[in-house]
Amino acid sequence: MSEHAVAAPAFRVERWTWVSVAFTGGLTGLVALLALGPVLLSENSQNNLIQLYFLVTLAVMWNALAGYGGLVSVGQQGFIGIGAYGAVFFSLQHSLNPYLSMLIATLIGGVVAIPVALVVLWLRSGAFAIATWVIAESFAILVSLDPNPAIGGGTGTSAILPFNLRYTPEQRLHYTYWAALGTVAVLLVLLFALLRSRVGGSLQAIRDDEDAAASVGVRVLLGKGILFVIAGAGCAAAGAIILAWQLSILPLGPDSIFGINWTAKMIFMVLVGGIGTFEGPIIGAIALYVLQTYGPNGGVWYFVLLGGIAIGFALLLPRGIWGTIQERFDVRLLPVGYRLRQIGGAR
Amino acid sequence: MTWVSAIVHGILLGGVYALLASGLALMFGVMRIINLAHGSLALVGAYMSFLITEHLGISPYLSLAIVLPGALIVGYALQRTVLERSLRAGPLVPLLTTFGLLIVIANLLQYFFSPDVHSLDEGSIGLKAISVSNELAIPWFDVLTFGVAVVVLVGLQLVLRYTQVGRELRATAEDADTAELVGINARAVYARATAVAVATAALAGVFYGMRSGFDPNAGASELLYAFEAVVIGGMGSLWGTLVGGVVLGVAQLVGAQINNEYFALSGHLVFLVVLVARTALGVRGVGFRIRFVRRSVA
Amino acid sequence: MKPLLSVDELDVRHGLLQAVRQVSFEVGEGETLALVGANGAGKTTLLRAIAGAHRPAGGRIRFDGRDITTLAAHRRVRRGIALVPEGRRLFPGLTVEENLRVAAGAGRDGAWDLERVLEVFPLLAPLRRTRAASLSGGEQQATAIGRALMTNPRLLLLDEVSLGLAPVVVERVYESIAGLLEGGVAILLVEQDLARAMRVADRVVCMLEGRIVLEGSRGELTREQVTDAYFGLGRAEATA
8 A cells, every 4th residue: 555645735715815805895985986976976977877887787687697597588678678667657657756666666577577487497598598588578569558658558658757846857867876876786785695695606506517506406496586586676677777867768679678689788798798707797887888988879880899799709708808817817806706725835 | 351361371470480490490409509690691681682683683582593502601601600619618608699690780781771671572473362262362472481481391301311411410419429429520510500591591581571571670570480489399399390380370360360469479478378388297399209219129 | 560559648638637647558450459447547538539539638649650639530430440439329319220320421431331230230130210219228339339330440449338238238249249359440448347358358458547557468467467457556656
């Protein structure tokens, strides 16, 4: 027998590295600073930032589904529409405060996600994608057929009235800004807490290898269900913000509130930023925002560029900007996940 | 339209969907790729046919002689360049790249052809119909389209079942790794499948263009209907695609019979019902070959 | 005599694991070489690397004098290498006949065709139209070997043909390929049954933890030597 006694290297499990502590602290500080936006920034900047906030919301939600749950949904726009129309409905029909309506609409989004999940979660990825798209289309058609004048049917509706009755345009801008920032912050914290919890661990296991996860008892469907409901509520929240921001909405057409273009944007943001990472979608949203603000102004070339960049990333940088950085430099800014540190060893 | 008329036209409409969906089913059956750009490629076929008929003065049917080989080449190239890499990058990636392609193609078409509606001329057959009764007249063109769909599906099925190319395709679809180990060039097999799929898409696009007008954003709905047909029929099953198309077409037109606005919605409803029922019953799908598992005597 | 197959300092990784370490050996024309070793010794990975299913991290593979280290698997089949994979890996939806025919497309000329395969494995004749998924273990193994033969190989790689089969069935499989074992095809076979391996092979190579620890021809080696090497007994150096 060999005489060597091989000493097993000792390892220490770390969650918070100094980098992640610094970054999390910095991020919290940034949010606090941004909250002062209405005081410090111009109207134009606030307007733009609202856009950035709801883009981040959408990107983070889509990434939660696809990156952590392996669920490629082509129908999240259904929930965006629910959020927007829900907000209009409660503020117009029931004369509730528009921001309260937005909150209710968000909750409705989460609630509607439950029966939808029961229908689609059992499907394999191809059928799942198509089914989510069909459901979103169905919502859009139902809304367009609704005779209720508050909904406005095929010609759409607007929230101008409920807002203008209570707030000046400046107030609407400020409150919407805070609502948007708050939404992003709450969802990020929620997701962060989820990923660090036991459910989160099982979600990452599902992402890495679903069959293996199931074989060690991970409740795969439950994890996916939770993600789906959160994404439903999150996209509805984004839809409500979008309504408060642009005021008028239409139900049908690729550019509508129920339009497939929202999914195009979500896919772009998540792909470019880095699918399955926590920081990735934020970066992707910033990238899209930059493209929107400084790139060709809407229309054909904007979308050609959008699609082309998405394809390029899918082929050349499939892990996205952040995913590639993370892999290359082994950086983790936010403490989701674990690092194995060898005691007494390098690294 | 009476109910009978709705059903008959629904069946024929199913043929249109099946023709468009056959390529989708092929790509999914062989490579597990959901090609979201399939409808866009069909539209490109229609536009190419339009260009050819405009400049050469020939009928759309004859234009197929140019459009189809072109589509085969485009499909082959598409697989070797974009889709192959997407497949390797991960199971979700092809969904993302084909989505990007959808967006790019739709917008490029808009740029080159303007948002105006174009159409292709189906010729004199468009005026003829079988007069079954006072309320039911079956347009010959619709019958032709259905016939073409059946021919394509039968043709694909025959190739898959009886030719070496088909055997290689089925083997690669089941186990690409082992297929390579018995001498099959899996990448070439995939490229052939995509080539055929794009060619069927172009064919469907030309017939669609003859059937109704088209603009760069057309086909978005039809694409969704084609996908519904594939899913209803059991993904990857060719005959299932025809069954799925017919089920969908009938559902849509019967729904429209109740109320014009319910056309798409009734299709979606039936789609969802079929999915839920199938999941609940654990059935794989219409059109799947029933396998006789015989314990052979060893 | 130039060897048919020449493996030179081959390193193959399997995921994060180094499965094959610095392996070098040769197989001559018509020779039968048995590869033995415990589970996890790297035998299957080695065979797959030779067949082209696995890219080596280092080293060279030469077949018929030409370097095939980076050659695609389906091209190697065309040059004359055929693998019967561990676990058979038949195409489950295809019938026996289709499984055999699909391999004929490799385009190599030779004695093997559908009729000849069915002669060698007469148990398959009545099963021509049966789907591979419905076959018993022994029938599957016969089909898998037949499928490899349809490519008219010069080098046949057999990975654990006895795996999961009853001894009677294994006996019959080896009987069927007795002619092969004596014939002109070079065979590299992985076999758990040491006694059988030493009976059928001209030479035996024993692997342990990815390395070759013993090599010799049938007459040279005793059962004890091979068994010791198999279990890693009596080695001079300690593991790294």
